[in-house]
Amino acid sequence: MKKQLQVGILGFGTVGSGVLSILKHHENKISQVTGEELNVKKVLVRNTEKNRGALSEGIELTTDAAAILEDPEIDIVIEVMGSIEIAKDYITQALRAGKHVVTANKDLIALHGNELVALAKEYHCDLYYEASVAGGIPILRTIVDSLASDNIQKVFGIVNGTTNFMLSEMTNKNKTYEEALKKAQDLGFAESDPTNDVDGIDAARKMVILTRLAFGMNVELDQIETRGIRNVKLADIEMAKRLGYRIKLIGSAVGMNDSSVHVDVGPVLVPENHPLAGVQNENNAVFVVGAAVGETMFYGPGAGALPTATSVVSDVITVAKNIGLGTTGNVFNSYQHETTITEDKAVESKYYIAIEMQDQTGRFLELTTIFSKSAVGFDQIIQQPLPEASAKVVIVTHTMNKIQQKAVLSTLKETEGMKLLACFKVMEGK
Incomplete structure (x- = not known):
């Protein structure tokens, strides 16, 4: 007889509602794949009176995180709130309570990932965060599982959908930076304060995570040369075209022969015949170069409710399988290497x-x-x-x-x- 695993979700915004929708609509498939039944018991919300329609039927909505974190019946906690310190506190409590955690929080994992991984190991809990980088593209699991046998030499690509949308508008429609930003904000791709995106901070945090998994090195944000797109002018876009290039915001982590790594984020002139030059709008694309496999490319939506939620639920499925097999206590990657930054x-x-x-x-x-x-x-x-x-x-x-x-x-x-x-x-x- 299948065991029913109880799930608690912290956050009922765009991604949280997407996660709940997938868990409900794909319930039968998920049950067959995992051998377990998943039941969302409680969801943390800001306002319990808000009408959320049929999606929330049969689920207890609460404004008190403790109702989830201290519930002994809840096996898996999904964090999709988007903060840093509060989310860290909640995840810490969940792990210490023996609950497995899945998060989409790139900022949290980039800044405090090592601490949370150590805590998960200490309490024999699973901790996964596939959705923290490149939305619906399964790039983290590809690196740690599919390419585990290879010696990864380089990871680079477009990992921020907002800036790629803006640069696409500037390149294809001759919009100025200001016009492209306004359209991105009107469509919901950019926040009212776009600093993290347009200054490259979001991309740099994702490169911290990719570098950690690909090279086993814990690179700090201040060790990453980070430049955004504020200073990219329409004249630069046009000149790049004239020279046979397209300008893209590229994050790059390169392993050197001396076992050091160089990580940077900034505008790059990409040859017009390179696949990255053709990545348009809010899409992401990541190249992974291995000594054995050569060059591989992973392309898809870098954000959005359902693409991101798909990656979250994939992690939940992995946790459910581990619970069923009695093999919990896993984190994405235990590979570690002394962190050495490449000399100039x-x-x-x-x-x-x-x-x-x-x-x-x-x-x-x-x-x-x-x-x-x-x-x-x-x-x-x-x-x-x-x-x-x-x-x-x-x-x-x-x-x-x-x-x-x-x-x-x-x-x-x-x-x-x-x-x-x-x-x-x-x-x-x-």
Whole structure:
């Protein structure tokens, strides 16, 4: 006879309602797959009087988290609230009470994941968080299960749907940054305060999680060079097109031969024939490069109620299977490696550099001298006249390391009559 597992959900917003909908509508399939019956017993809400229709029928709604966390009958707690400190407190209580936890909270896992993983192990509980990165794309489980036998060399891609939507609008519809942001907000893709998305913070937190699982290294947020898209202008978008590229916000974690890792987030010129260049709107795409498997790509919706809820319920199914087999006490990954950040001299890339400068005799020679002093060569140069006897110069450099890049940018900023407009990485492959 199947055991009925009791579930408590913390949060009844967009994702929480999606989770409940999937659990109800796919009840028979889930029961067959897990060998267990799942029953949502209680859901934490802000207002019990709000009409939630048939979805909440037969379920106890409560405004008191303790009603879930202290209920001895509840086996699995699903956290889909979206806060950090409160969610951490609730998950900590749940684990200490011997309850298995599934969360979609990327911010929490990025900032406090190690602590919660240790706690889950201590209390022999499962802790899963597939939905914390790339919404409906099963990228975390792919890394820790399907690619566990491989030596992962690089993980990179588009991991923030809001900025990808905005850059798609700028690229395809010639919208300015401000126009693209307003449309993203009107459609619900961007918050009223879009800082976490447009400044790359959200993407950086996801890269913390991906780096932890792919390389076993605990990289801190302040160790990730993070730049967003606020300074991406329509002129940069158009110039990138002219050069055969598309601008995307890319998160990247690269393992080096010396067992170090370099992680960064920022706008990147992606060759127009690369698959990432064609990822549009709010979709995400993650590439994983392994020594054995080579290059693999995972594409799909990076957000949304049902895609994210699908990943949450997949984790719940894994927990239910573990309970049935008596093999609980699992976390996503126990792989650990000493964390070493790659030195600047070993981090190499081509760069797109845009400069505004006075259009005077000898000025261009001064510019080339700045680059030559750091032994940096040019792949492409385009000069455009601007009003008031000035010019815009766009340079795509040859490959250089971070030491060279910092020296060039520092000198440009200090040189009178030159204004640095933009500096973006350029992806190889054209």
